[in-house]
Amino acid sequence: MKHFFLASFLAGALALPAVAADYTIIAPAAPGGGWDPTARSLQQVMQSEGISGNVQVVNVPGAGGTIGLAQFASQQSGNPNALIVGGYVMVGAILTNQSPVSLSDVTPIARLTGEYEAIVVPANSEIQNIGQLVEKLKADPGSVSWAGGSAGGTDHIGAGLIAKAAGGGLHHDHCGHGIQPHGV
Secondary structure, eight states, X not given: OHHHHHHHHHHHHXXXXXXXXXXXXXXXXXXXXXXXXXXXXXXXXXXXXXXXXXXXXXXXXXXXXXXXXXXXXXXXXXXXXXXXXXXXXXXXXXXXXXXXXXXXXXXXXXXXXXXXOOOOOOTTOSOOSHHHHHHHHHHOGGGOOBOOSSTTSHHHHHHHHHHHHTTEEEEXXXXXXXXXXXXX
């Protein structure tokens, strides 16, 4: 009889749905900024799809995501229920901030977003295509000004690659609001 009850208990326990694990998602940004909306979208989907009943988003802003990355790598190492979101800005921030923690310290598991770059000019600009932009950079690199996102981000890297291909480099303006090509 004791074996019958034990077997019935085990059979009943195995028939119950498995309890989903709790997850923590590090959003290496302030609430509402950077990767926070991506982390919160991931939280919502994981909960609505029954992957987990409890998903917490923890915001760790600063240094283009490298503060959050460092915290994640040091405090969540080996934790299969901890996630971090990131993007191309973090790649640049790792380099520009000389971060001791890099993407080699974590394991990417999914690509959830894509980032595109576009170069736009005023409709009345003398530059109307990429060839004309490159020619202007070659002729007078200091005459071309750029505006974009954060230093080390995709805007910065894209402008730098174009300037490099044209034979120039980049420097930041003194206010930190933009980047300008200059000759090497």
